[in-house]
Amino acid sequence: MKIRISDDALAIACGADTVARAFIQAGAEVERVSSWGMHWLEPLVDVDGTGYANVTADQVRAIMAGTTESIGSIAEHPFITRQSRLTFARAGKTRPTSLDDYYASEGWLGLAKAQAIGAEATIETVLASGLRGRGGAGFPAGIKWKTVASAQAATKYIVCNADEGDSATFADRMVMEGDPFMLIEGMAIAGFAVGAQKGYVYIRSEYPHAIAKMETAIAACAHLIAPFIVEVRVGAGAYVCGEETSLLNSLEGKRGEVRAKPPLPALEGLFGKPTVVNNVLTLAAIPWILTHGGEAYASYGMGRSKGTMPVQLAGNVKHGGLFEIGFGITLGELVNDIGGGTDSGRPVRCVQVGGPLGAYIPPSRFDLPFDYEAFAAADALIGHAGITVFDDTVDMAQMARFAMEFCAVESCGKCTPCRLGSTRGVETLDQIIAGKNVEANLALLADLSETMKFGSLCALGGFTPYPVMSAITHFPEDFR
Amino acid sequence: MISLADILAEHAEREGPLLPILHDVQKMFGHVSEEAMREIAHALNLTRAEVYGVVSFYHDFRTEVETRPVFKLCRAEACKARGVEALVPVAEGQTRVKVEPIYCLGLCSVGPAALVGETVHARLDSARLTALLASV
Incomplete structure (x- = not known):
């Protein structure tokens, strides 16, 4: 019986070390391997290729005795078989430092x-x-x-x-x-x-x-x-x-x-x-x-976006994890088919693609293919291909404010549009959220965003307007 | 006990040694003191202002000792999407542990997440956070 458990930080944060220790105490031989990237199943225990999901230490004996329900073959799980794993070909299979x-x-x-x-x-x-x-x-x-x-x-x-x-x-x-x-x-x-x-x-x-x-x-x-x-x-x-x-x-x-x-x-x-x-x-x-x-x-990918991209499904998503696939897959397939929608079970309100500097995208644009040029044309960016899913409880005015606040905290201070613009952005959004001169302040914010976008030295000040303006464009009701 | 002189000697051959030195000083002494900044500046042929400029730029470095245990709660977008803001009153409702924000631990599919020392925690809810804060 060969037991494999990931020693990736995420698996450990979900309790993998405790589970591994319990298997060793029960007399099993445990190999610590990389993560398959099916995060919602962690700690995931691999027993001769068969997977046991969300394992806790008290399930160890039952797993070894074969009396617990498995998720079947891990390698044949649809989340894995739908991928084109080139960079992550070894994921879940090898000991990282062997x-x-x-x-x-x-x-x-x-x-x-x-x-x-x-x-x-x-x-x-x-x-x-x-x-x-x-x-x-x-x-x-x-x-x-x-x-x-x-x-x-x-x-x-x-x-x-x-x-x-x-x-x-x-x-x-x-x-x-x-x-x-x-x-x-x-x-x-x-x-x-x-x-x-x-x-x-x-x-x-x-x-x-x-x-x-x-x-x-x-x-x-x-x-x-x-x-x-x-x-x-x-x-x-x-x-x-x-x-x-x-x-x-x-x-x-x-x-x-x-x-x-x-x-x-x-x-x-x-x-x-x-x-x-x-x-x-x-x-x-x-x-x-x-x-x-x-x-x-x-031979993988589309247009000028060649090869595969390890897409990261995160936030309020049911099946979060790492999904490596050729460019060209649509946002909707990633969020709904593969990600399974929200973890909370509520409707998806939007996703943010590309981290704190990425645009918020509503479900009406989920036909967008994962492609550098297609995203740029839609005033969005792929960035490092992280997708944060939000359900309908999200307040987009607060998320826009956070984008400016984050920029203010992290600005290096070298250029004025980023250093001052982010702080003025927070103040303007506070006025809007408080309901003061909303239309005038929204116009001011759009103007400020324009200055930051074209006047900043790097992507921090230059791209912070993406989450802010996309939130206002697609979810105006949260600002008025 | 490793001294500041030992740390400086260990990094003498490195290219651009200031950050590795500051990390080791903070790990050893819990903070980067005014006195340490002067000594580092002298050893690297920098001004004290240059060293202070670097220390104050990075969120990781402290110039004062923090006597309480430090608990870093992720407040970035993915953890917000998974409800971390509702946990903030729980975290701030006690004073024994110093709770600081951190922006992303790369545990974005299983948040809310936190870092204590080098130990990572995920899938926090109110009960788990309360228990965790009591145990650090």
Whole structure:
């Protein structure tokens, strides 16, 4: 009898450690693996491939005796079979920091392939895959790599942006906690391709489990990626450090203030050297792309959005978790068919896609396909593909106020539209919520949003108007 | 007992060592004191103002000791969608534990969530939160 229980932070928060201890006390052998990403079922216990959901310690004996009802085969669960898991191919199956498990599941094949075909062909493969930056901006990864590769400098860096601060996103965390070698392999391939000697993973301090797993994994595989070196750096609670230039300043030991662009980080990045700054999911997609080819990756997706996206279903959703699928699936399929609607059982009122800077979208727009261009055309953004579901009890005026308040708390202070605009935004929304000069204040807020959108230095001030204005546009009744 | 000098020596070879130093100082001493800032500034050839600027920029660093246990309750959108705001009066209805907001723990499908030290908690409701606050 082989028992597998996830040691992902989410499983642990739901009680997985207690359950694992109970199995061990009962004489069972327990393997701690990554998470399948079916969060509503955690703690999920895998007994020879059969799943037991929401397990508590007092159910252990009954599970071992086979007298408890199972959910059947985990791998054949519809939530899993409907996905195209490329980045999350190992999810639920391997021990995160086991080199043996990684070797046995296509591990290090991408790096070997890169070294065999050479740096130039590696970049060509990434270009052919159509991979775009998964952090939110959607910039083609291959072009960024090519820019860094052609820059002349003795020292270059690979920086992995693991400052996953957007609410409703946890895919980066799951990669780092569940499949850290894949991320390290992706960074080593990037280093080889552009001629960088050193890589930094900047992980937010809110992710202690991810930090520990990455440290362990880096120590275990240092000899396999040498002469390339990877080092973990821990953030310090500043949301704005997810912005790449702010992150670079933070890595240098400075205040996490945004830098004006140009110069591009690709030419003058960390310590002024050419630097690839890529999101966790971007780098994590690289080993698969090298192993299976750029065309194989590009065969997933739609239009100019190639490949798969690990979509994160969160908030008030019945079946929350990680759902990796080719671009093109509609929002409605994700929220209603796969997510199963709200967890509370009440009607879905809206979703927010792309974190605190993403637009609120009503069910009437659920025909929107998951595609960078389609979202942009609808005044929305995919961001890091986190979807927060809200039921009909949500007060959209309060959510709009929170967007401005969050921006005020997290603004780095460098540019005026963001630093002052966010605070004036909170004050204006307070007036609207109190019913004072509502129409005049709404007009003022629209004007302020316009200034923030076009006048801010980075996405924090520039995109905060998305949740605010989308809430007003789609849910005017909450403001009047 | 590890001293500030030990911490500074340990990070001497790092590129951009200030944040790793501040994290270790806070872990060791519970806060980053005025005196520590002066010593760090001296060791890194920075002004005290530059070090203070960094310490005050990041939410994680404290310049005063917090004697109470710290409980970080996620107040971001996904936890709001799952009802965390209704728990705030429960959290703030006691003074033994210092309750601070945190914006996202990546547990967004099983909120409301909280972080105590390095221990994560999910699926909080009023009863579970009350019990948890009493136990930290």
